[in-house]
Amino acid sequence: MYRWQGLRAGFQIDDSGTPSLLVTSLPTQQPTGIERFIDRYADEYHFYGSGKVALRDGLAGLVDGARSQNVLVPAYLPDGVVEPLRELEVEPRYYAVEPTLAPDFVDLERRLDEDTLAVMSVNYFGFPQPGLAELESIVADADCYHIDDNAHAPLSVDHGTLLGTRGDIGITSLWKLLPIPNGAILYCTDESVSDRYEPSPLAGIRGRVDASDCRYILKSVIQEFLDTAPPVRHSVDALLTGRRSGSTTPTVGSPADRYEAWKTQMSTLSAYLANDIDPTEIRQTRRDNFRIWRHILDDYDTLDPVFDSLPDGICPQAFPVRTDDARAFIAELERVGVDGVHTWPRLAGTVLENPAYETATRLSREIVTLPVHQHVDSAALESVGDALQWE
Structure with a gap:
């Protein structure tokens, strides 16, 4: 599916003795992947290296610097997501969630005020945000913007609508679904957002392949040779937290440090690989692996899948399951x-310390994300089911 052989043939050694990959060495066929897929659903979108930077640029033109403003975000959210808001000097204001991952609407409305710039919804694990219709109604009544955080679901389509395009602003992270170094998309679906959008220097795609692309290729090629057993280990490395094998971007340190480290344009390599994929095939493979996990876990009463069904058009990011004893x-x-299996997400300290967000805290300790990645072999998953022993 991903033609590493053609990329390896383009390696050269520059004057410093460092491997380099010239742009001219990349195959020249027309894009057939992610752009063509997105064009079917979105009129205006922009490429970025990371979803957080895309969010920052999308909101920047809407912020009124003359007064204090806030954006409401769910408490069940990775700690770094609010860093773009802090950079814009906008207050991130957390609202509580229900065990179903729907917003706690009483709490959400209590935190809304005349200075609320936007409310964020989240399509968790590739599935549509529960309770979206009510959230949209509240946002409309408050006359503020709706941010559709779709970091997990760049290929999920719900009743003909691409997730990420249901808000005034939407973001999605390509690198969380595809084996690429980085990559994200900003959707501008509201006319006022489009009119006030001014791309920063971090928008767009880098014009040349650089050292980070070369390092990613080398590590990926090496992994192909070394990552041979057990089969399920391939591409499982903490897919939802960014600890991807071969990544050249730091994933440790404070949320602010990690946000700064991701400030880069989408790489040329990422753009090429993203446009050399078959979205339909990827979605189907992930759906198949999701169903296998569901079959495996059906026999265990102490393991509770977060989602009971797999609607048409949904491309799952993972198979999330709740358990009282995650460790x-x-x-x-x-x-x-x-x-590489883990609980999700790493919550902000202000959430963990506040009893009002007890449900989000409990979910972050109980939800374990199981791999459905397109490189995970279905036969290997079946063998896991045969060997698994759980009470």
Whole structure:
């Protein structure tokens, strides 16, 4: 699916003795992947290296610097997502969530005020935001903007609508679904957002392949040779937290440090690979692997899948499952060869310290994300089901 062989043939050694990959060495066929797919659903979109930077640029033109403003975001959210708001000097204001991942609407409305610039919804794990219709009604009554955080679901389509395009502003992260160094998209679906949008120097695609692209290729090629057993380990490395094998971007440190580290344009390599994929095939493979996990876990009463069904058009980011003993379950998965599994997400300290967000805190400790990546072999998953022992 991804033609690494053609890329490896383009490696050269520059005057410093460092491997380089010239843009001219990339195959020249017309894009057939992500852009053609998105063009079917979105009129205006812009490429970025990361979703957080895309969010920053999307909101920047809407911020009124003359007064204090806030954006409401769900408490069940990775700690770094609010860093773009802080950079814009906008207050991130958390609202509580229900165990179903729907907003706690009483809490959300209580936190709204005349200075609320926007409310964020989240399509968790590739699935549509529960309770979206009510959230949209509240946003309309408050006359503020709606941010559709679709970091997990760049290929998910719900009743003919691409997730990420249901708000005035939408973001999606390509690198969380595809084996690429970076890549994200900003959707501008509201006319006022489009009119006031001014791309920063971090918008767009880099004009040349650089050293970080070369390092990613080398690490990926090496992984192909070394990552041979057990089969389920391939591409499982913390897909939802960014700890991807071969990544050249730091994933440790403070949320602000990680945000700064991701400030880059989408790489040329990412753009090429993203336009050399078959979205339909990827979605189908992930759906198949999701169903296998569901079949495996059906026999375990103490494991509760977050989603009971897999609607048409949805491309799952992972198979999320709740358990009262996440640590023991992860250990059992590691025993049968599934590495890199973890709870999600890493919450902000202000959420963890506040009893009002007890549900979000509990979910972050109980939800374990299981891999459905398109490179995970279905037969390997079946063997995991045979070997798994859980009470």
